[in-house]
Amino acid sequence: DSNKQPPETPPSPRLGPRPLPLHLAMEGWLLQMSFAGLTPWSAGSPLSKPLHRLLAELGAPKPNPVDPAKDRDVSDWTALIAPAPFMDALTREATRQFEDFGRGVIAYQCHSYHRMREMPPAVWSMGAAALRDYGGPQGAPPVVFVPSLVNRAYILDLAADRSLMSASAQRIHSYLLDWGDPGADEREFDLDAYINRVLVPALEHVKRATGQTPMVAGYCMGGTLAVAPAVLRPDLVAKLVLLAAPWDFHADNEASRAMMQLCRPMLEIMIASMGCAPVDLLQMLFASLDPTLVGRKFRGFAAMDPNTDKAKRFVELEDWLNDGVPLAGPVAREVLFDWYGANTPLGDLWTVGGRAIKPAEIACPTLALIPSQDRIVPPASAVVLAEKIAHAETRHVPLGHIGMIAGGSAARSVYPVVIDWLSASA
16 A cells, blocks of 8 residues: 555663663662661660661560660660561562562653654754754844753753743743764864854854844853853853853762762773763763662652653653763863862863863853752852852752753743843843
């Protein structure tokens, strides 16, 4: 039958949560540690209060409040409770949690939702990068949104009801800089190249096309990168919006410096052998911020009705989280070892084109939005950047790092703040 339509190409199977072997191993490790916790404590070490309560529920004798020395030897938990019931209860709970995690992962991988939303075609490109024009009212001032290099740009256009791009295009001529996957052209790119060969030319294109100096709004790492043209090319940045943009990479997380020192030899080998920091390596580093988060999320998803809007939103966001972008080798070294390791931005030691990037030199109006519940970019890290810009306006929102852009309340509590500020006369 010549009129018969060809079958649809089946969607690619989901690989997440990435890296899946790590998360499976983490859940198994937590189970193992539950049993390891039953080994005898050092002599004389008191049991914790939570364990005292648990043992009491299982029939263990209460500690002697008058003379603890008369208690049984608390260094051996078997002296307080028969081990068999305790082990049985622990085994059942650990098994249940592990199985719930597995059910959540399978339910996610098999979910029927697949993203159909398409971003506008490119109006300008440079290598893998594309500038996407979301339009706006005739003669409206232009703004270029700059996302992170390590995640897909469509987080700013995730869904019809959670799209900062679509919302801003109602009042502002809105462009999205989509960095794309680093290809042959970007394989040797460092941050200097991304800024001077992609970001700055994209801003120049917008200025030529609209006849107006563009405003710039950077999200996460995109905000950090956006600081550079605001310092180096003030003729290209009329206003600057910083959305959860990190600057002090040791703020509330001194452990990151120690971790980078410890892991640097291993990371160097991986980057050198692969020519980049692969997605799964980056996901592993993100997972280290909260090693139990993925387990909690997917156990929760296992209990959801897959046909609900809540389940669809979960899958929608997880698909984006797992649709990462590798970092070109030079960029990976600069971000991991200079930013996170040596904290070069904070000390005005980050240079682009041989010039130090000093936020204090930014002259354009600046707004910093800081999510108070951010666990990826600690609020203190972003506050430092705002404080270095003497005239910057700072606003805090009670949301998380991703929630401020793609959460259920973002369209009500964040988008209007950004759009009103960009639309107002300078």
